Amino acid sequence: MKCIKQEISFTLNGGAVCVDVPVTTDTLTMLRDRLKLTGTKYGCGEGECGACTILVDGVAVNACLMFAVDCHGRELTTIEGVQTEDGLSTMQRAFVSCGATQCGFCTPGLIMQGTSLLNRSPDISVEQIKRGIEGNLCRCTGYHKVIDAIATALDSNRSAPKEHS
Amino acid sequence: MANVERYEAPESLPELTQILAEGPATMFAGGTDVVPQMRVGARPVRPTLININRLADLRGISESNGVVRIGGLTSVADILDCAFLKQVASVVVQAADCFASGQVRNAATLGGNICNASPAGDMIIPLLVLDAEVELASWRNACVARRRMPLCDFFTGPGKTCIEDAEVLAAVQFPVPKPHTVGRFRKFGTRPALDIAVVSVGLAGVKENGCFKDARVAFGAVAPTPIRGRNTEAALVHVELDGDRISDIAQVAEQEVSPISDVRASAWYRTHLIRELMERMLHEVHQTRD
Amino acid sequence: MTALIEKETLIGKRVPKLDAPKKVTGAAQYIHDIELPGMLVGKIRRSERVHARIVRIDTTEAKALPGVHAVLTAADTPGVGLGHGKDNPPLKGDKVRCERDEIAAVAAETEDIAEQALKLIRVEYEDLPAVFSPAEALEDGAPIIHEQHPKNIPFTYDYHHGDVAQGEAESDVVIEDNYRLHFVTHCCMGVSGAIAQFDSEGNLTVHSQTQVPFLYKKEIAPVIAVPPEKIRVIQPVIGGAFGSKLDIYPFEPICIFLARATRRPVRVLFTREEEFLASPTRQPVELVLRSGVKSDGTLTFRNCRTLHDNGGYTSWGATTPFVIMQTISSLYRVPHCQYHTTVVYTNNPYSGSFRGFGNLQATFAVESHMDKLAEAVGMDPLAFRMHNAQQPEETTPQGMVFHTCGLSECLSITTEKSGFLAKHDANRETQAAPTRTGSAVKRGIGMASLLHVGGGAKIYRSDGCGTILKVDDHAHVTVITGSTEIGQGSETVIAQLVGEELGLPVSAITVINSDTEITPWDVGVHASRTTFIAGNSARGAARKARDKLLIAAGEKLKVDPETLDLRKGLVVRSDSGESLLELGKLIRSLHFARKAEVVMTSDYYEPPSVMQDSEFKGDVSASYAFGTQVVELEVDTGTGVIRILKVTSAHDVGKVINALSIEGQIEGGVVMGMGYAIAEHLIVKDGRMKNPSFRDYKLVTAPEIPVVDMHFIETNDPEGPVGAKGVGEAPAICTAAAIVNALYNATGVRFCELPLTPEIVLRGLKQCGGHCP
Incomplete structure (x- = not known):
């Protein structure tokens, strides 16, 4: 399947990100393969295992079930973003x-x-x-x-x- | 193989329905069904991909003129947390509590669960027993047209509904349940949630003096679509419940379902469970004060 | 005034895992997270048939697809077989024998291209008649799976001691039952994968999740035609293993073939569905057990015959009789014993090693029988087991020497803490009570014990492990161990044992354990051996370093080294604790001396166990672990749903080294054992897996877990490191057996099959077996 790309921008772990992604890509693939944030894990790809859980606008979701394009304008927190200035949360x-x-x-x-x-x-x-x-x-x-x-x-x-x- | 040539993220219903009118499109909101289905090729790829998650006006739970309206984009988590629904139509909230996992409930929408049209769809059963209607919107004659149909007529087969390509499920509505309405949802499984229903049972009706004045019953995962249990309903109304009557009614329920055997359960077990769940539900309802 | 330093011990403490910080931050690099420059994506085309001759494979179109760098079939490979039976060529050229079979492989620029290329490979098959059960495969004229085994029997196992006929003659009661144990699989949360890369000299680096890095080199060398000395194995952080990575499966040599063909690094990664389809399973077993007892409760004999469904190829599952027969012969004292296994090829999935290695199956049968026998002679389950339990210093007829044995203590404490006897009696009273709606739930309590190796298992000529240890100029210790960390916490235990000897906190210790170019030899992580074997080796190296440091300190301080001790990074006077010298300073003085020296030691620990002889006799482990679990459950007799409420466990662990880790092993093992009993079921029909996803393969989730009340019996094993035994597998072994006994206690119905999923339980309760309408 071929598909077009879409430029999206969003906040990722407190910083602004602008990236173009194929519109059918899921958020997990974008985080891991494109943005190289590999702390979020692939465990099943169908929302059954929770290894890819991230926060979107403060709410926990499975990154493997979320279209990457839907990240546009939103605020994402991944495991790489939960540490505080003092170290571990x-x-x-x-x-x-x-x-x-x-x-x-x-x-x-x-x-x-x-x-x-x-x-x-x-x-x-x-x-x-x-x-x-x-x-x-x-x-x-x-x-x-x-x-x-x-x-x-x-x-x-x-x-x-x-x-x- | 088809390619995705266009991506849209409309912010209003007129905008969305106009895009839908232009040709075949795949819509997604939470993505919890569409993403994995697309990945494994279980859903045909259409040239336009529409993100409908940004339509704020399709989200939310409201009541006016005795009608409860739940926007198609309302998340299952929002339903679970809704104090108003808990008060007037707790059967919907009970189903939301059995739905998938916290993460999926946060993303999955009511409209998505209905349009996915799984015979086991958790949110469909309680809405069937509340006599819900779906509101389908499309672009006609330069404006948004809406049609309504009873939810029980909406499903035509596993994954199949009456929705047309150019339509979106805008909302679900049902009359505010009358006073003394009891509602129950039970899904069979070994876990509280995160389970595809082996079978599920819903019940709602007005119960006064130990007797149902009216009743609606629905079953999940026992037919190609979620179904109403009309015979069970007929057996249930105007009957003074006691142990023997309850057993008789449960037997009617058992007789009116004809499930299949699959990897999750045999037809025999599903049929047995319908009877067992129905019987337990009626005992529980019977013991609860009106 | 000098500070006085008290001796502090690290042993028994709740020491957090050394690797926890990198795991909680997402920094741990698993195979999925490694990125090499120019790395290609490898994908495998698998069979659509379960038994078929491959007539033709056409890769022309796939090769022509832009972005494809290589498409390989069996014709491009040496065709040497993998696995315990060497019967499994990585790519199949002549025929396919089970659903997962690998027939071609692609290396491409992207995953999408690789997937497209797989679809473009045209395969023509000629179907062959297939067999899906050992019984069918043993029939005359059954289809032959491997030509070299015309009877479909690759292995048989026979063991005996005493004379079962005599035992039977002496028996007052004899019972026989058939047990059927099902397919389950490991479900490691991190899916399988490998990365292979060749340099210009033909040296191969494999990033592998293997549990046996050194044996891996030797095993894979002939299959890939690369000499072992040119193979370097680097282990990334491993996302769960449980035995699944003990053998080498076709994807690894395929990944290597692709890297060689493309001269690029290649990674093969499974999807979750592929993980289900192409991973080993736990060995399904059909087991007939015949046991006898005298009326005074003394066991007389045990006769066990099993059929092992080997699937299409031979991996470690075929060798589970090694462990099954130990439990049959030696969990309790049995004067006469006979054991036979026939391993049979079928067209089903094939089995590997899985935590417990056959022992869950054996214990299920033996402990079911123990309850039945007790009842038959009118004894309670506890008294009957106590009467027949092994004792310390016993040598079993199979040759196992139990220098320590806490089985009786395990039986006592679990039954006492759970109130077993009173509950067991009370539940029996309600077994027959009518089960009307509303009172459909019945309670049961059941017990089971276990025996497992606790000091390695000498299945190779060496069961050893090496350690290299160095102390740097700031008293930081690097321990280079041959052993493998798979999440069980071995590196933390090793650091504790080393810190204990050198008077250092674990924060002063780094453990290196992931690269065969650096680490000394080890057999691998299996058989619950790492704490025991690698722990002893690390301790040996640390003791040598300690001796060296104390001698140097004695010389420097002009005192007898015997009077010195190492505490909190200091050299102290051992009687008073008076601080004399900073350890780092001592080491720096060694480095800067005229005859400079580094403090670096090594140790190779070989346990005093022996290989079994041709009759499977011999003291195969340096120590043996025992345990008892009591399960309390509720069963809904209207739906068949079982809820496990509480598991009271006691394990003879020798000595607790890390309380936090050992609790984690017990809790995780119990839940895994519970999953085996009541939740997990890999449904295989006509050779095909029907539920290869977490949707329909049910792992236990958090709301379902029982309370686990843990007790540790410390028998201080004389050979174990600070007295410890291995305990990695033990907690998973007897849970299912205790559950089935508890189910009997609740309902009076005896189940001889697993899993006890609701529908199966309900059918059993309705006494209609598998024949309900």
């Missing part, structure tokens, strides 16, 4: 200290999804955290330590200011 630190990462392939997606849960509501139960990551598959951890990490980050963020919307 609260969520990232919690993933490290709670042992929530093993092979690590699902980790960027889980951190993005965890970050979106944290931004949305600081007071959620463990059951809500489990539902919150129902769209992220992990084959190594059995999710326990991931849930610990998100709960830990929520705890430590309750009194602290909000990060990265």
